[in-house]
Each structure stands twice: as C-alpha cells, then as structure tokens.
Amino acid sequence: MNSIRPRPMPVLVPPHPAAPAPEAATVQLGVVMLCHENLPLAARMARIWADGGACVALHVDSKAPEPEVAQLHRALEGTAAVYAPSRSCSWGTFSLVAATQDAARALLTAHPHLTHVLLVSGSCLPLRPVAELRAFLSRYPDADFIESVNVSDVGWTVGGLNEERFTLHFPFSFRKNRKLFDRYVQLQRRLGVKRRLPQGVAPHIGSQWWCLTARTLRAVLDDPRRREFDRYFRRVWIPDESYFQTLVRRHSVRIESRSLTLAKFDNQGKPYVFYDDHLALLANSHIFVARKIWPGAKALYDAFPMSASPAEVAEEPDAERLEALLERAAQRRRLGRPGLYMQSRFPRKDAENGKTAQRYSVIYGFGDAFEGLREWLAHATRREIHGHLLHREEIEFASGEMIGPGALSANPALRDLDTQGFLASLIRSSDGMPGFLYSPRDLQKLNWFMATDPNAQIFVLTGAWIAPLLQSDMPFDDVRRMAAKLQRAEIAFLDILDSVWVKARVRRWALTDVLGDPEEALTALCQTLRPDAGPALPPLPPLRDMRGVAGLLRQLRNAGLKPRKMGDPRLLRALTGGVTRPGQARPGGDRAGRAGKTAAPGG
Amino acid sequence: MTSLRNRTAQIAPNAILALVTLRNERVRLPYFLDYYRGIGIDHFLIVDNDSNDGSREFLADQPDVSLWTTGESYKGSRFGMDWLNHLLRRYGAGHWCLTVDPDEFLVYPHVNTRPLRALTDWLESSGQRSFSAMLLDMYPKGPITDQPYREGQDPFEIAAWFDPANYAIRKNRKFLNLWIQGGPRARSFFADQPQSAPALNKIPLVRWQRRFAYASSTHMLLPRSLNLVYDQDGGEMASGALLHAKFLSTFIAKSAEELDRRQHYADSQEYRAYHQGLQDAADFWCPQSRRYRDWRQLEEVGLISRGNWA
Numbered sequence: 001m002n003s004i005r006p007r008p009m010p011v012l013v014p015p016h017p018a019a020p021a022p023e024a025a026t027v028q029l030g031v032v033m034l035c036h037e038n039l040p041l042a043a044r045m046a047r048i049w050a051d052g053g054a055c056v057a058l059h060v061d062s063k064a065p066e067p068e069v070a071q072l073h074r075a076l077e078g079t080a081a082v083y084a085p086s087r088s089c090s091w092g093t094f095s096l097v098a099a100t101q102d103a104a105r106a107l108l109t110a111h112p113h114l115t116h117v118l119l120v121s122g123s124c125l126p127l128r129p130v131a132e133l134r135a136f137l138s139r140y141p142d143a144d145f146i147e148s149v150n151v152s153d154v155g156w157t158v159g160g161l162n163e164e165r166f167t168l169h170f171p172f173s174f175r176k177n178r179k180l181f182d183r184y185v186q187l188q189r190r191l192g193v194k195r196r197l198p199q200g201v202a203p204h205i206g207s208q209w210w211c212l213t214a215r216t217l218r219a220v221l222d223d224p225r226r227r228e229f230d231r232y233f234r235r236v237w238i239p240d241e242s243y244f245q246t247l248v249r250r251h252s253v254r255i256e257s258r259s260l261t262l263a264k265f266d267n268q269g270k271p272y273v274f275y276d277d278h279l280a281l282l283a284n285s286h287i288f289v290a291r292k293i294w295p296g297a298k299a300l301y302d303a304f305p306m307s308a309s310p311a312e313v314a315e316e317p318d319a320e321r322l323e324a325l326l327e328r329a330a331q332r333r334r335l336g337r338p339g340l341y342m343q344s345r346f347p348r349k350d351a352e353n354g355k356t357a358q359r360y361s362v363i364y365g366f367g368d369a370f371e372g373l374r375e376w377l378a379h380a381t382r383r384e385i386h387g388h389l390l391h392r393e394e395i396e397f398a399s400g401e402m403i404g405p406g407a408l409s410a411n412p413a414l415r416d417l418d419t420q421g422f423l424a425s426l427i428r429s430s431d432g433m434p435g436f437l438y439s440p441r442d443l444q445k446l447n448w449f450m451a452t453d454p455n456a457q458i459f460v461l462t463g464a465w466i467a468p469l470l471q472s473d474m475p476f477d478d479v480r481r482m483a484a485k486l487q488r489a490e491i492a493f494l495d496i497l498d499s500v501w502v503k504a505r506v507r508r509w510a511l512t513d514v515l516g517d518p519e520e521a522l523t524a525l526c527q528t529l530r531p532d533a534g535p536a537l538p539p540l541p542p543l544r545d546m547r548g549v550a551g552l553l554r555q556l557r558n559a560g561l562k563p564r565k566m567g568d569p570r571l572l573r574a575l576t577g578g579v580t581r582p583g584q585a586r587p588g589g590d591r592a593g594r595a596g597k598t599a600a601p602g603g
Numbered sequence: 604m605t606s607l608r609n610r611t612a613q614i615a616p617n618a619i620l621a622l623v624t625l626r627n628e629r630v631r632l633p634y635f636l637d638y639y640r641g642i643g644i645d646h647f648l649i650v651d652n653d654s655n656d657g658s659r660e661f662l663a664d665q666p667d668v669s670l671w672t673t674g675e676s677y678k679g680s681r682f683g684m685d686w687l688n689h690l691l692r693r694y695g696a697g698h699w700c701l702t703v704d705p706d707e708f709l710v711y712p713h714v715n716t717r718p719l720r721a722l723t724d725w726l727e728s729s730g731q732r733s734f735s736a737m738l739l740d741m742y743p744k745g746p747i748t749d750q751p752y753r754e755g756q757d758p759f760e761i762a763a764w765f766d767p768a769n770y771a772i773r774k775n776r777k778f779l780n781l782w783i784q785g786g787p788r789a790r791s792f793f794a795d796q797p798q799s800a801p802a803l804n805k806i807p808l809v810r811w812q813r814r815f816a817y818a819s820s821t822h823m824l825l826p827r828s829l830n831l832v833y834d835q836d837g838g839e840m841a842s843g844a845l846l847h848a849k850f851l852s853t854f855i856a857k858s859a860e861e862l863d864r865r866q867h868y869a870d871s872q873e874y875r876a877y878h879q880g881l882q883d884a885a886d887f888w889c890p891q892s893r894r895y896r897d898w899r900q901l902e903e904v905g906l907i908s909r910g911n912w913a
Contacts, residue, residue, distance in 0.1 A: 266911050270728055277716035294721055326913050333911030336839040340905045341772055343737045343804060344842035346781055346833045353837035406768025407891040409790035413797045417784060418771035425768040428905065429891075 026141075027134040029054040030114040030214070032103045034096065035122035036061045036089060038295060039068040042122025043075035048305060050079035052130025055114060057107035058122075059099040062086035082110045092174050094233060096208075096240040104217055115141075118211040124261060124291040126305045132313060133260070133288050137211070143256045144216050147206030148245040154205060161185070165237040166203040167194045174237075198225070198232050206245040209261035209289070212252075219251035220244060261289040262319055264326050267334055272326050279303055285322050286315040339428050339455075341421050355453040357428035361385075361435030361529055362450055362504075364493075365461030366521070368468055369514055369544060374398075374437055376541040380522075381529040384434045389426065390419070390442035398434075405429040420449055427455075435529060440465050440489035451496045456504035459525055460497065462490060462565035463511035467544045470552055479552075480559050487564065494565065512567025515575040518543055546576040604650065604673040604686055607659065611648070611669050611694050618645035619719055621701045622690055624683035626652040627860070628705040630853060632661055633755045635705050640667070642709070643718035644701065648694060650686045652677050669694075677866040681819075688816050695811035699723040702807050702821050703845060706758075709736055709807065711843030712909035714898050725912055726841075727810065733824065734808040735832035736843035738801075739765050739906060740786040741895065742850045742887035751852040758848035764892040765846075766790075767904045770803065780804060780823040780830035787850075787887035792873075801873055805845055806832055841910030844901055850887065 031049045035042040035058055046056050058081055060069055073083075084102035089095040104117060116137050120126075126133075137143075151162045161168075168188045172180040197203065212220075223229065229247060233239040248255060262285070264272045273292045274282060276299040282290060283306055293300055308315060336345045338354020347353070367373050367388070378385040378398065386404075387396025395412055397404035404410060406429030408422060415422040423446060427434060450456045465486040469479050497506050507524065514521045518540055526537060550573040553563045566572055614620065621644045628635075636647065647668045651659045652675075662670050673686065680686055691700055701709065701719075711722055711734075726734055741762040743750055750761045770785035781804050789800035805821045809829065816825045823830050834840050862874045893904065901907045 268729065272913060273725060273728075275713070275717050275721060277713060294717075294724065296718065296720060296724075329909065329911040329913035332839050332908065333834075334838045336834065336837050336908075337905065340839075342770075342839075342842070342905050342908070343735045343772075343781060343783060344833045344840040344908050344910065345838065346772060346774065346835060347837040348835045351836045403790065403889045403891055405891065407766035407787075407790070407889055408769050409794065411790065411794045411797070414771065414785070414789055414794065414800075417797055418773055421770070421772050425770070429768045 026115065027137045028111070028113050028115045029130065029134055029137070030107045030111055030117045031056045032100060032107055032117060032119045033058045033122055034089070034099055034103070034119070035059065035064070035072070037064065038123060039064055039072045040075075041295060043072045044301070045120070045122060045124065045126070046076055046081060047079065048126055049120075049130060050076070050081060052126075052305075053134070054118075054130050055107060055111040056081040057084060057103040057110070058082075059084040059089075059103040060086055061099075062088045080110075082106045090173070092170075092238045094230075094236075094239050094243075097230075097233065097243045100240070100244075101221060105221055108214060108218060108221075114214045116211060116213055117217050118260070118289075119209055120261065120289060121209075121291060123293060123295075124209070124289050125293045125300065126289050127282055128286065128288050129305045129307050132308065135314070136288070136316075140254075140256065142213065142254045144210070144212045144248055144252045144254065145256045145258060145260050146210035146212060146245060146248055147259045148204040148248060148255055148257050149206050151203045151205055161237060162205075163203070164189075165205070165242065166197060168237070169193065169195065169235060170237040195232075195235070198228055200250075201229070201232075201246060202249060203242060204245045204249060205242045206257065207259040207261065207263055208240045209259050209263055209291075210244060211260050212244070212248065216248055216252045220247045223247065223250070260287075260317065261291060262287045262317075262322065263291050264323065266326075267330055272329075274300060276300055278322075281322050281325065285317065285319050286312065287317045287319055287322075339424050341424055350452070354455070355449060356424055356455045358430075359433045359455045359457065360427050360430075361433065361525075362438050362456055362458045363435055363525065364438040364459060365464035366459065366514075366525070367437040368439055368464040368466075369461055369511065370518070370522075370541040371544055372541045376538070377435070377525065377529070380526050380538050381435075381533065383432065383529050384430055386426075386434065386436035388439065388442050389423065389436040390438060390446065392441070392443055396437075405434075416443075419443060419445055423449070433529065440486040440493065444489050444493065447493050447496050448501075451499070451502050451504050451506075454503040454505075457528055458497070458504050458506045459521075459528075460494075460506060460508045461511065461514055461521070462494065462508065463563070463567065464514075465490060466511070466549055466552065466563070466566070467546060470546065470549055471544070476555065476559075480556060480561060483556055483563075484561050487561070490565065510565060510567030512571045512575060515543065515546060515567075516571065549576045604671050604675070604689070607651075607670040607672050608663050609669050610646070610667070613667070614646050614694065614698070616697070619643060619699045619701065619723060620646050620648060620695060621703065622648045622687050622695070623703060623705060624650040624652060624677075624686055625654070625658060625705045626677070627654045627656045627658060627857075629654070629656040629658045629661060630752065630754045631705050631758075631848075632658060634757060635708075636665060636668075637755075638708055639701075642714065643720050648690050650683065650690070652683065677864075682866075684817050684820060691811050691815070691817075692813055696813045698811055699726075700809055700811045702809075702817065706848045707738065707807070707845040708759075708848065709843055710846055710898050710901065710907070711736065712841060712898055712902065712907065712912055714843075722841075722912075723808070723810070726808075731840075732810045732812075733806050733829040733832055734841070734843065735804070735806050736808065736845045737770075737783055737906065738803040738805050738847050739844045739901075740788055740803075740847045740849065740887075741765050742787055742892075744886075744888040744892070746886055747850050747854060748852055758851055759846060759895055761852075762848050762850055763894050764888055765895060767891065767893045767906070770906075771797075775823070775830075777827075778818065778823045778825075778830055779827045780806070781833055782822075788873075791885055791887055799873075806830065807845060808843075839908040839910050841912045842907050843898075844907050846895070 031054045049056050084106045087095050087099050089099055154162045172184055174181045233243045271292045273294050275294050276297050335353045339357030374385050374387050384398045386398045389395055395410040402410045406425050509521050556563055621639055649662055649668055649670050651672045662668050677683055742764050743761050766786045770783055773782045775782050783804040784800040793800035802822050807821045818825050858874050858878050862878050
C-alpha cells in the first residue's frame with residue numbers, strides 16, 4: 001500500500017461504467033457538518049466535500065475560539081458554504097440536535113435542489129471520493145441511510161440505559177456530575193417515574209451519523225407536530241442518537257438501518273480512533289466516512305479520500321474486517337487472555353475468565369505407587385510430564401534442568417513468591433497439555449486453584465502415600481507422625497475435590513484398585529492424556545513393593561491413627577501378601593525383588 | 604541541586620517530558636536521546652549526579668535538554684526521587700511525564716507506527732492518568748563482556764534476549780500497586796534471597812499533577828489510585844515495557860563503581876550480588892530465552908498488552 005501520496009482530486013475521478021455519470025448526476029448531495037474543536041481540520045474536511053461537488057452547511061460550536069472561527073471562514077471562501085447560527089453544544093444534550101436542525105434548514109434553504117443530505121462532524125474523514133458516494137446513493141434513490149433500532153430490541157448501549165433514555169428525566173450532566181446522574185436515575189427507578197411519550201411515537205435509537213433524502217429531512221423539519229416533539233426530546237438523554245432515528249420512522253418510505261459513517265464505540269462508550277497503521281484496512285473496507293481519526297494520522301489525511309480501483313468503484317461498504325479488529329480489541333479489554341497474569345491483568349480470584357491457558361494433568365499419588373512413572377508416562381503419551389513441580393525442596397522439571405518452560409527457575413523459593421503465577425506461567429509457556437506429578441508431600445496451597453479450574457484433569461490415587469513410608473528406615477514414631485501429616489493433607493484435598501465448586505475433571509482410584517489392576521488405571525491415564533494414541537501401551541512400569549503394607553496400617557491404627565482411603569482392607573491384605581510386622585517387612589535396602597510380585601497381572 | 608541549563612521556557616503547553624537522573628552515562632546518552640526524540644519526547648529534564656565522564660558537558664549542549672547538577676548523595680535523596688519529584692512538581696504539572704533511567708527504553712503497543720502522543724491522547728480520552736511499563740531485563744547470549752558497546756549503538760543489538768514468563772506477581776495491599784519480581788536477575792543472582800530480588804513493576808508515564816509524587820522509584824505513586832494500572836476482572840488494560848539495557852559491557856565498570864559508592868537501595872545488596880555473579884562470568888542466557896523482535900512479540904508472550912487500543 002502506497003501510503004504517502006498526494007490526495008487525489010475527487011472531481012477528476014473518471015466515471016465508471018458501473019456508476020454511470022448521468023445517474024450520479026441526479027444525486028445532489030448536501031453535507032451538514034458539526035464542528036466543535038480542531039477547526040483547521042474541519043476546514044480541510046469541508047473543503048474535501050465542497051471540492052467533491054457537495055453543498056456544505058456548517059455549525060460551529062460557540063465555544064470555539066474566535067480567531068480559529070475567522071480562519072475557518074477564510075479557508076472556506078469560494079466554496080459557497082453556509083453557516084448556521086452558533087450555539088453552545090454539549091455532549092448528550094438537545095443542543096446537538098438543534099444545531100443539526102438549524103444547519104439542515106440553512107442548507108436546504110440555500111440549496112433547494114439537493115436530493116440527499118449527509119450529517120458529518122468536523123473530524124469525520126471521507127474515505128471515498130464524493131462522486132463514489134453519489135453514485136452509490138443513486139442506486140438507492142429513495143433510501144434513508146440511518147441506523148434506527150427499536151429501543152426494546154437494543155442490547156448494545158453502554159451504561160444500560162435503553163428505554164429509560166426516553167422515560168426518565170436527566171437534569172444532571174453525565175460527564176460532569178456522574179454520581180448525581182446515577183443517583184437520580186436510581187431514585188426515579190425506585191419511585192417508578194415514567195415520562196409519557198408523544199402519541200404515535202415508537203422510540204428508536206442508533207448512530208448519530210446519517211444520510212437522509214432531502215424529502216425525508218424536510219418532512220422531519222416541517223412536521224406539524226415538531227414543536228411537541230422538540231419539547232419532548234429536549235429532555236431525552238442523548239437525543240442526537242434518537243431524535244432523527246425515531247422521527248424518520250414517521251416519514252421515510254424506505255429505511256436502510258445502517259450508517260454510512262463508521263463510528264464504533266468501545267465498551268467505555270468512547271469512539272475508536274484510527275491511525276496511520278489502519279490505512280490498508282480502511283481502504284479495503286469501502287466505507288464512505290470514518291471517525292474518529294487521530295489528528296496526527298498524517299498518512300490517513302494524505303491518502304483519503306482514495307478512489308477505488310476501476311473494478312471496485314461500485315463496491316458496497318463492508319466494515320466486517322474492521323469491525324472484527326475492533327471486536328477483538330474490545331474482547332481483550334473485557335475478557336483478556338485466559339491464564340495470563342501480568343502487569344495490566346491481575347484478576348481477582350474467580351474473576352479470571354480462565355484460571356489457566358490450556359488443559360493440563362495433575363497426577364496425584366501414582367508416582368508413589370509406580371516406579372519411574374514420570375518417564376513412563378512421558379514416553380507413553382509423548383506429553384511433557386514434569387516431576388513434582390510443587391515439591392517443597394526442589395522443582396522437578398521434565399527436562400531435569402534448572403530452568404524450565406518460560407525460563408522459570410527450579411528454585412522453590414522463587415516459585416513460592418507467587419506459586420499460582422508459577423503454575424499459570426508454566427502452563428501458558430508449555431506446548432500441548434503438560435502434566436505433573438503431585439502428592440500430599442508437596443505444597444498444598446494450589447488445591448483450590450486446580451480443583452476449580454476447568455482446564456485441570458486430576459487423576460487421584462488415594463492411599464499411595466503409604467508406599468514410600470513402607471520403604472523408609474525411619475523409626476516408627478516418625479513414620480506415624482509423617483503418616484498422620486500426609487493423610488491429613490490427602491483428606492483435605494479430597495474434601496476440596498468433593499465440594500460443589502469443583503470444575504476440574506477428576507478421576508479417583510483407591511490404592512487397592514491399582515494394586516489389583518494397574519493396567520486399568522494407567523490405560524485410563526494414557527487415554528485421557530493422548531486420546532489418539534491407541535490402546536497399545538508400552539510395558540507397564542513396575543509397582544513399588546507393597547509387602548507389609550497391611551501390617552504397617554494395623555500398626556498405625558493401633559498407634560491411634562486410623563488409615564483411610566486405602567480401599568478394601570481385606571483386599572489390601574490379600575494383594576500385599578498378608579500381615580507382616582513392619583519391623584520385619586520394611587526393607588532396609590536388602591530386598592532384591594523390586595517389582596510388586598502379587599500385583600502386576602498386566603505388566 | 605543547581606540549574607546548569609534551564610531551557611524550560613521552550614516547553615509548550617502540551618509537550619511530553621522525560622525526566623532522568625544519571626551519573627556517568629556518557630557513552631549511552633546519544634542513543635538514549637535519539638530513541639526518545641524518535642518516539643516523540645519534546646523536552647528532557649535531567650539531573651546529573653556529579654558525573655566526571657563528560658556526560659554533563661554533552662547534555663548541556665543538547666537543544667532540548669534542561670540540566671541540573673548536584674553533588675548530593677543519591678541515597679540521601681531517596682535514590683534520586685526527591686530531585687525528580689521536585690522537578691515534576693515544578694515543571695511537570697499538566698504534562699505527560701516519562702520518568703526513566705538512561706538504560707530504560709520504553710516500548711508500548713504500536714510503538715513502530717504510532718508516536719507517544721497517540722498513546723497519551725488515547726490514555727487521556729480513556730480517563731487514564733498513568734501507564735504501566737514493567738522493566739524487562741535484556742541480556743546478551745554469552746558473557747556480557749564479549750560484545751563491547753559502542754557509543755550510538757542500539758544496545759539491543761547486543762542485549763537481545765529476555766525471559767518470557769519468569770515473573771512473580773504480588774499485590775501490595777497498602778499502595779495497591781503490583782509487585783513484580785523475577786527475570787534473569789532473580790534466577791541468576793537472587794536464588795538464595797528471592798525476597799530481595801529487584802522490583803520490576805514500573806509506572807513511568809503519568810499525566811502529572813502537582814499533588815502527585817513517586818513514592819519509591821517509579822514503582823509506585825501517590826495518590827495510590829494511580830497505581831491501579833491493571834484490570835482485576837479478567838480484562839487487560841494497555842501496558843508497555845521498559846527494555847532494560849543494563850547488562851552490557853559497560854556494566855562491569857559500573858557495578859564496581861556502584862559497589863564502591865554504596866549509594867544504592869538496601870546497601871547496594873543488588874550490586875554486591877552482581878559483582879559476585881559477574882566474577883563467575885555469569886551468562887543469563889538459557890534455551891528458554893527469547894530473542895527480542897518487536898512489541899507484538901512482547902504482547903504475544905503476555906508481557907504487555909494493547910488493551911482495547913486497537
């Protein structure tokens with residue numbers, strides 16, 4: 001796109017077969033321009049309209065500085081522009097409608113031959129030559145282009161006032177006195193205040209910027225009930241978005257409910273602004289008029305109005321791509337990117353719109369029951385499976401390195417500055433569905449976070465924490481203390497998983513389930529982690545030696561700690577080789593048989 | 604603090620100002636000034652803290668710089684903030700003011716196509732008075748002594764790498780600002796004392812009013828509503844980054860000097876850590892480091908956001 005080029009003289013655009021000149025000539029376009037600030041720019045825009053063959057009438061806000069107004073008049077000498085008497089305009093009030101009425105009247109009086117009138121502001125930029133607009137209008141000779149939507153069907157207005165714009169009173173300025181404005185609205189709602197609408201009027205609202213046929217515009221201005229309507233609309237809120245939009249419904253033969261001016265508002269009710277980098281997008285939209293343009297967007301002011309290539313001269317406006325861009329921006333402002341925590345997005349708990357960026361797996365307890373589970377799972381599922389990311393002393397990244405995804409450090413002290421941020425960053429920085437091992441020995445402070453996260457798939461093996469204790473050399477008192485701690489942590493976790501707030505997908509097994517049929521659990525894991533992998537699994541990882549577990553459990557029970565969530569005790573006894581006193585059965589590293597001999601039917 | 608060159612009469616009513624305090628940064632200055640002139644800074648207000656490398660003379664000759672000098676203690680002036688708060692109150696009121704160090708380079712959404720004024724106009728129309736730009740530590744691949752920095756050179760030709768997602772964020776309930784720590788410094792130098800890792804949250808761009816003040820460096824402001832530069836309902840507000848060109852070949856001499864002077868925060872603990880790290884020929888680079896491309900990349904990674912500034 002050649003962005004810097006001299007502005008084409010619209011009058012010189014050659015007529016194109018698709019837009020025959022004689023037809024276009026039947027359209028006599030008038031432009032009503034409302035000017036508030038930046039009058040030099042307004043003068044430049046008025047000049048573009050006038051040079052394109054349109055008759056221009058201006059209303060200049062009486063608050064505009066005197067010298068600038070004089071300069072505007074000088075700049076438009078020789079264009080036959082007419083001026084409506086100056087009023088002081090303020091946003092959201094009837095003054096804007098009155099200014100439009102005055103200028104429209106002045107325009108139609110000075111140029112009775114006009115067939116169409118376009119309402120623009122001094123900062124609206126014509127994107128296409130006036131001739132193309134005239135040709136376009138000649139294809140819809142009777143149509144009034146004005147967005148006019150019945151208030152009862154509107155869902156887009158900012159601030160939530162639709163019908164109430166028409167039925168409440170608004171004596172306080174929205175911009176200067178927001179609190180009072182809001183409170184007065186509340187009060188009227190409570191009291192059930194309701195203004196009566198003029199008879200036969202169905203309130204409609206829509207974009208302030210329209211293009212009407214001169215016939216319709218005259219009919220609105222000359223309506224015998226105009227005095228009554230004006231009196232009513234004087235007290236309506238933002239009447240410039242409803243006066244013409246409502247009253248054309250009385251007079252128009254054909255309403256095209258869309259604006260020829262692109263004027264989109266963001267979710268704060270503030271118009272979107274266009275810059276030099278939007279040039280290509282604006283040019284390809286075939287829109288006739290755009291606002292707002294940043295005053296410093298030199299390339300846009302230099303490039304537009306831009307005549308379309310001969311093949312595109314008759315193109316209809318199509319704002320779809322532009323609107324998609326603005327919609328994406330609005331989404332980003334309102335919803336943000338799921339799972340992102342950063343300097344300008346730091347959502348409150350449960351207002352995250354996605355706690356994490358993608359699905360992930362939490363594999364709880366299995367690492368204690370199987371040897372080499374992490375490596376086996378990584379191999380079987382070809383996913384990034386980390387070790388215990390929430391380990392209290394060391395973070396076990398899948399790579400085994402000291403730096404993990406996103407350049408996160410394996411230093412637990414750094415992680416613990418913001419544990420939730422650590423996990424969210426890791427998940428956001430990983431490729432497809434990472435997973436990690438988890439156990440009651442790890443930090444437990446993310447339990448609620450994970451359980452309430454729809455992205456989490458939590459595989460829980462309860463009671464597995466006993467396995468490492470079985471193989472430790474610790475004195476029984478320490479084993480008992482540790483067992484109590486781990487069991488407490490596990491039960492706290494299970495309580496969370498049993499709560500009604502759980503959004504994660506949770507699957508649970510008890511220790512005996514897995515001892516009895518390890519293949520079933522591991523198959524389920526693999527199929528969830530890699531649904532497309534097929535049923536064939538690599539040889540299963542060996543179960544840890546569980547001999548003596550029933551004895552240890554009994555010993556714990558006798559010492560006052562009732563083991564829970566292990567599964568059926570009789571089954572456990574059968575699966576782990578009966579009761580052996582832990583003192584005899586616990587390994588001192590001297591046992592040769594490592595595989596769970598009684599419990600690996602599939603492996 | 605005495606005025607050496609006061610060109611503040613040149614400041615137009617809508618000028619965008621940059622405020623800087625520095626010491627011995629001569630070699631960095633030409634690129635620094637050009638970068639900020641390029642994005643649309645109209646006037647620089649600079650406090651020179653007793654430079655002896657020609658910085659002062661160089662700055663005095665610049666047509667758009669007003670220069671003050673002081674021999675007072677950097678530490679005694681709360682790390683230069685007293686000087687800058689004074690200048691902000693005196694000259695900044697009613698202007699958009701960018702407060703940065705000579706090794707910090709502001710990047711914001713659309714920086715390649717839209718000047719700073721487009722941003723400040725937009726912030727103003729959104730009713731936003733302050734703009735967040737976190738400090739993003741940039742580093743070279745390999746030991747930082749390997750590629751010497753030449754005057755006038757874009758420092759990010761050398762220090763081209765950054766950590767994409769290694770940042771811890773907490774909310775300061777008293778001042779309402781976010782407290783961000785992490786990046787290469789935290790993982791390389793502060794592994795043993797992560798609490799002391801430098802703060803990376805910054806709010807350098809503010810439409811100044813007389814009653815405003817920076818409370819601690821540019822990390823937080825008063826009144827504290829200025830620190831609410833983040834959305835708490837899941838949305839994203841617009842934000843940028845200050846690319847931090849600290850880790851260049853010039854850093855070795857600088858850290859030795861600063862360690863000597865002990866004029867920095869927390870008894871220059873940071874510099875001591877650096878010095879130790881540097882002697883071990885620290886290399887920040889890791890396979891997860893990203894090579895800096897443009898603002899879009901920073902946005903994709905999730906370090907900055909355009910918010911609804913489409």
